[in-house]
Amino acid sequence: MERIPIIRIGDFLLVTIQVDMYDRLAMTLQDDLSKGIVKYGSKGVLIDISSVDMVDSFIGRMLGNIVSIARVLDAHTVITGMRPSVAITMVELGLSLAGVKTALNVDQGLGFLRAMMAVGEEVQDRDYNPE
Amino acid sequence: MERIPIIRIGDFLLVTIQVDMYDRLAMTLQDDLSKGIVKYGSKGVLIDISSVDMVDSFIGRMLGNIVSIARVLDAHTVITGMRPSVAITMVELGLSLAGVKTALNVDQGLGFLRAMMAVGEEVQDRDYNPE
Numbered sequence: 001m002e003r004i005p006i007i008r009i010g011d012f013l014l015v016t017i018q019v020d021m022y023d024r025l026a027m028t029l030q031d032d033l034s035k036g037i038v039k040y041g042s043k044g045v046l047i048d049i050s051s052v053d054m055v056d057s058f059i060g061r062m063l064g065n066i067v068s069i070a071r072v073l074d075a076h077t078v079i080t081g082m083r084p085s086v087a088i089t090m091v092e093l094g095l096s097l098a099g100v101k102t103a104l105n106v107d108q109g110l111g112f113l114r115a116m117m118a119v120g121e122e123v124q125d126r127d128y129n130p131e
Numbered sequence: 132m133e134r135i136p137i138i139r140i141g142d143f144l145l146v147t148i149q150v151d152m153y154d155r156l157a158m159t160l161q162d163d164l165s166k167g168i169v170k171y172g173s174k175g176v177l178i179d180i181s182s183v184d185m186v187d188s189f190i191g192r193m194l195g196n197i198v199s200i201a202r203v204l205d206a207h208t209v210i211t212g213m214r215p216s217v218a219i220t221m222v223e224l225g226l227s228l229a230g231v232k233t234a235l236n237v238d239q240g241l242g243f244l245r246a247m248m249a250v251g252e253e254v255q256d257r258d259y260n261p262e
Contacts, residue, residue, distance in 0.1 A: 005147055005182045005212070007237045009140065014237075016136055018149045051136045081136070106138045106145075 044113035050081025060095035078109035175244035181212025191226035209240035
């Protein structure tokens with residue numbers, strides 16, 4: 001099992017991180033995701049990290065990269081299911097994920113993305129702080 | 132990462148199998164899933180096995196168990212993303228998953244579950260062959 005599956009849910013793509021990330025897997029994921037966004041014309045990406053109980057700067061950077069790639073491809077990214085301990089560690093590591101939308105679970109993330117699609121650019125301007 | 136995350140999508144629960152299954156993990160998954168169905172009142176379970184490139188009788192039995200448990204709890208199960216090679220192996224192993232609904236991807240599986248909910252029992256009687 002050498003790649004993380006990307007699941008299509010209507011206009012969105014869902015990825016759940018369940019395994020320890022390493023260089024090649026992260027690269028494959030970025031690659032698959034960007035191809036998926038283009039192939040399906042997806043407007044949003046959900047990355048569920050509820051199984052991740054430890055983060056390091058590598059994962060933080062990977063998440064940041066995915067968000068940036070998706071943004072360039074006109075898709076929003078929501079990171080869901082972050083554990084409290086992970087949130088603490090991320091901030092301690094200086095990875096505050098500025099400009100990245102998070103949600104407590106996938107259902108809420110989906111709701112956010114649907115609202116985004118409904119309201120369009122207006123919401124984006126209000127919620128996003130791209131730097 | 133010692134448990135497989137269960138993702139709630141509206142009325143349904145989604146599980147993606149990405150790691151090699153072993154006894155305890157399968158037990159935890161069954162346990163979490165049945166609790167999830169009851170907790171959220173879920174009407175359907177989607178099990179995505181698109182990352183699974185090898186099946187043995189253990190996985191086959193586990194899938195069968197999950198389907199049976201869900202059925203007892205009044206939820207339908209759809210197994211999605213089975214690779215052609217896995218389908219061949221399963222049949223060769225004598226695991227034909229009788230009475231289990233499959234779909235090519237999660238999106239189609241979701242569509243099926245939504246249709247099930249809309250039409251209700253009528254569809255169930257037509258499509259299911261419980262033994």
